[in-house]
Amino acid sequence: MKHAHMLKTVAAVVLLGASLTAFAYDADWKRGRVYYRSVCTSCHTANPVGAINPSTKTKADWGGYLLNDKHAKGKDSVTKYLSKEYRASIKASNKAAEKFADVPDKELLEDLKAFLLKGAKDGDSPATCS
Amino acid sequence: MFHPVKTIVSASMLAALLASGAAICTTAVAQETQQVAKAGWYSQIVNADFVKKIAQVPKVEGAMLIDSRPTARKFDLGHIQTAVNIPDSAFDKLAPTLLPADKAMLLVFYCDGPECMLSHNSAFKAEKLGYTKIRVYAEGYPDWLAKGHTGAISVPYLKKLIDEDAPLTLVDSRPKERKYDKGHIPGAISIPDLQFDKLSDRLPADKAAALYFYCEGLSCKLSSDSAIKARKLGYTKVMVVPEGYPAWEKLYGAGPTAEGAATPAKPTIQAGKESGTITVASFEKIFKEAPDTIHVVDVRDPAEIATGTFKGAIAFPINTMEKRIEELPSDKPIVFVCGTGARSGEAHDMAKLYRPALKTYFIEADIKWSKDGSYSIVEKK
Numbered sequence: 166m167k168h169a170h171m172l173k174t175v176a177a178v179v180l181l182g183a184s185l186t187a188f189a190y191d192a193d194w195k196r197g198r199v200y201y202r203s204v205c206t207s208c209h210t211a212n213p214v215g216a217i218n219p220s221t222k223t224k225a226d227w228g229g230y231l232l233n234d235k236h237a238k239g240k241d242s243v244t245k246y247l248s249k250e251y252r253a254s255i256k257a258s259n260k261a262a263e264k265f266a267d268v269p270d271k272e273l274l275e276d277l278k279a280f281l282l283k284g285a286k287d288g289d290s291p292a293t294c295s
Numbered sequence: 296m297f298h299p300v301k302t303i304v305s306a307s308m309l310a311a312l313l314a315s316g317a318a319i320c321t322t323a324v325a326q327e328t329q330q331v332a333k334a335g336w337y338s339q340i341v342n343a344d345f346v347k348k349i350a351q352v353p354k355v356e357g358a359m360l361i362d363s364r365p366t367a368r369k370f371d372l373g374h375i376q377t378a379v380n381i382p383d384s385a386f387d388k389l390a391p392t393l394l395p396a397d398k399a400m401l402l403v404f405y406c407d408g409p410e411c412m413l414s415h416n417s418a419f420k421a422e423k424l425g426y427t428k429i430r431v432y433a434e435g436y437p438d439w440l441a442k443g444h445t446g447a448i449s450v451p452y453l454k455k456l457i458d459e460d461a462p463l464t465l466v467d468s469r470p471k472e473r474k475y476d477k478g479h480i481p482g483a484i485s486i487p488d489l490q491f492d493k494l495s496d497r498l499p500a501d502k503a504a505a506l507y508f509y510c511e512g513l514s515c516k517l518s519s520d521s522a523i524k525a526r527k528l529g530y531t532k533v534m535v536v537p538e539g540y541p542a543w544e545k546l547y548g549a550g551p552t553a554e555g556a557a558t559p560a561k562p563t564i565q566a567g568k569e570s571g572t573i574t575v576a577s578f579e580k581i582f583k584e585a586p587d588t589i590h591v592v593d594v595r596d597p598a599e600i601a602t603g604t605f606k607g608a609i610a611f612p613i614n615t616m617e618k619r620i621e622e623l624p625s626d627k628p629i630v631f632v633c634g635t636g637a638r639s640g641e642a643h644d645m646a647k648l649y650r651p652a653l654k655t656y657f658i659e660a661d662i663k664w665s666k667d668g669s670y671s672i673v674e675k676k
Contacts, residue, residue: 195640195641195644196644198641198644199641199644199645199648202613202614202617202641202645203617203645206614207614207617210614259617260617260620260648260649261617261648264648264649290637
């Protein structure tokens with residue numbers, strides 16, 4: 166069981182690392198943090214889901230979550246909520262979406278990844294929403 | 296393509312160069328170091344020891360040190376004291392007015408190190424204008440600092456920093472009663488060089504705080520001496536303003552006198568290592584001695600704030616920040632606080648994003664409060 170978990174962790178981190186390497190961009194975890202707070206958390210808080218603390222998952226969990234790209238148990242994708250289209254649709258009422266309207270989707274995804282890995286349970290500085 | 300050149304370093308050589316009409320000999324050097332010249336370099340190279348003898352206050356006659364780097368991006372931020380700024384890109388325009396009329400005067404050009412060609416380019420241009428004693432300090436400003444010398448800034452740049460409320464401590468190194476009390480640069484504290492050891496506790500506790508020393512212009516070395524003493528105490532960001540108070544007075548009028556300075560200067564914000572942070576020492580000093588000069592904004596949840604916070608702090612939970620950002624006051628700098636520096640850092644980032652004109656800081660520290668307003672604070676390493 167422990168061995169399987171370790172394999173899963175290694176696989177997720179390797180895959181995540183590979184995705185980061187393939188796209189040469191110096192991720193801005195602070196921008197990811199603002200987006201997570203202002204777009205992800207603000208929506209989750211308003212909806213029944215509630216806020217999701219980054220520190221409730223490990224780096225491997227977050228890595229796997231982003232790679233699987235399944236939001237709301239597969240009802241739609243995570244990347245949808247990072248897309249320019251989504252940002253355009255909410256920018257009238259969301260300052261972060263407005264400010265980041267022109268940020269390429271890939272960059273925003275890397276920013277978010279960087280924040281979630283830093284704020285994960287086993288990250289450099291586990292983060293909560295409150 | 297590459298060839299070794301000799302670096303002239305001897306004092307006697309400099310004296311010879313400074314002497315009017317002396318012949319320039321580039322091979323008979325008393326002491327030399329081998330450097331690898333690069334293609335396009337000027338042939339006459341000198342090192343920091345040579346430049347040190349020119350970059351003196353009181354100013355050395357018969358020599359001119361020229362900084363060939365761009366003004367706003369390089370020279371303003373720090374240069375070798377006594378240097379005249381003639382950016383290579385503006386050489387043709389500025390040289391006729393800034394270079395000396397005497398073509399036999401020693402000119403030493405420098406820029407930003409061995410990879411920088413600006414000083415060499417300017418040296419060649421000066422040669423074409425007929426100057427006969429030209430040298431290039433190829434290792435330039437980075438080497439100057441690496442050798443332990445103090446960097447300098449201009450008076451207009453100091454004014455800009457003051458106008459921008461940049462975190463700095465300005466020190467007047469002149470005698471207090473005879474000079475400082477009769478007029479000084481606004482915001483400066485008085486630490487006469489002769490009493491430096493006795494009064495050095497007036498300097499900020501944070502050794503990373505930016506210190507700027509000035510005195511009575513290019514004929515005065517008190518500020519340079521004090522700067523050296525400050526560095527010996529462990530201060531890492533020490534600069535001098537060589538043109539000092541005379542240049543300030545000429546450009547911006549007389550500064551406050553002793554009467555104006557009777558009220559002790561209020562403590563100023565000292566930036567911490569991480570961008571956007573205020574040091575704990577600086578925050579505590581301001582919070583105790585001048586709490587009316589900042590807004591303390593607590594970004595924790597209401598339930599957390601209810602268990603205790605700083606006296607006078609504004610409650611502004613991070614989750615409400617985006618919607619209420621316009622409510623943040625803009626009349627004074629804001630210091631965001633929370634229990635660990637995470638949410639306060641986030642608040643700072645959001646403020647910078649949504650209202651960039653606000654002056655905001657946060658405390659990167661673990662803070663615990665009691666209901667009575669007492670607290671413990673431990674700065675993060």
